[in-house]
Amino acid sequence: MIAVAITLVMTAVACGGESHSDGPAPGDNGPEKSTITVAALPLADDAPLYLAQDRGLFEKEGLDVRIQPVQQSIQALPALSKGQVDVIASANYVTFLQAHEKGTLDVRVLAEGARVAPHMMDVLVPKDSDIKSVADLKGKKVAVNILNNIQSLTLNAILAKEGVGRPVYRQIPFPQMGPALEKGQVDAVHAPEPFNSALQKELNARVLVDGGSAPVESIPISGYVTTGQYADKYPKTAAAFQRAIATAAKIATEDPSAVREQLPKYAKVTPDQAKSIHLPAYPETTDPGQLARLTELMEKQGLLKKPVDPATLLVK
Structure with a gap:
């Protein structure tokens, strides 16, 4: 059976960091800080994150993205609220929307991670x-x-x-x-x-x-989540991260083989296993209308007590 040894390193990240020579420098035209710590799960959802890192897309944006594996996105929630990680990838929307409603976390969605696809x-x-x-x-x-x-x-x-x-x-x-x-x-x-x-x-x-059949086909399931405080304090950093993820999501959509090449590097699967895996959909843009399908379903099943307008949670 696949063994995945993963831990979250609960270490605060310094706000500064060295910028890369071939990317924007921190300042007026570049990100306010170059170092971003991202907690991530070993799921196919996270392929764009690893693609962006492997292909230098973050570097081109002047970012040094440091990935810390976790077993459950909820494990990283306290670290996010304390500023010990900046972003959670494969963040299970349900958990974080509930935390937002309860006031335990001021959630902001930087980008969509994955949507349901057949047999993913x-x-x-x-x-x-x-x-x-x-x-x-x-x-x-x-x-x-x-x-x-x-x-x-x-x-x-x-x-x-x-x-x-x-x-x-x-x-x-x-x-x-x-x-x-x-x-x-x-x-x-x-x-x-x-x-x-x-x-x-x-x-x-x-x-x-x-699990990808009607009535939940193509429903958003995970995203790249940060806090309102982080998004407000580092808007250029957030925008740079969004651009890199959007480019990587486009690559993942147009060239699934690129995803299959990444999976063995972080998800503990063999190259042969990666060839047959059913991949999720990787949207390039975040659609509040699609996210509303999720929030409405949550409300119907009692996981949200009142309606949520997803558009108010998006980092633009």
Whole structure:
């Protein structure tokens, strides 16, 4: 089973930093600070981040982006609020929108990370499982990375469309889902890529539900999130980061092979495994209308108490 050893280094980052000679220097025309610390998950969602770093897109913008791996985006939330990391990539929108509503974090979305695409996250069961249809999931134990979040939100919507009951969710980090499924600790797992394909190959797990099917097709699931304080204090830095990510997202969209080349470098998958992974969609721009689909679904399922206008959260 894939082993992902990842920790968040809770170290505050200095505001300054040396600019690169071939990029804008900090000052009137360049970023206010060159060093950005980004907490990131080992998911296919983050491919543009690594592409931007690998191809010098951040450097061209005068940025020194330092990536710190984390197992769950929620782990990095305290560090973001304290300024110990500047941005969280693959930030699960549900968690951060809830934190924003509660007043525990003043969220700003720098850029979209990924949107749902067919089979980029699936509900998997053991090959010999008695669970044969979505209706059989009612009352069964299903592993998700974080409770009351994007996985359960989207699966609940799919089940509601089919008119069937909900499972019981269990919080299990992505790297531990395989062992939990093998040991019978859960009946099914809701796994995104690259864990989805790995579990199918290594455990011969069977796809029960396409997590990218109607009514959640193309719905935004993650983004690059910072705080209002950071965005206000460093607007040129934020804009430079946005430009690099937008360029990388365009590359990822136009050349999926570039993503597949990146995955083995940070997601602990082999080049052969990377060839068959189902990739999410990588939007170049952030669409508040699409984000509204997510907030409306959250409100419907009780994960938000009042309507949210996503446009007010975007860093422009």
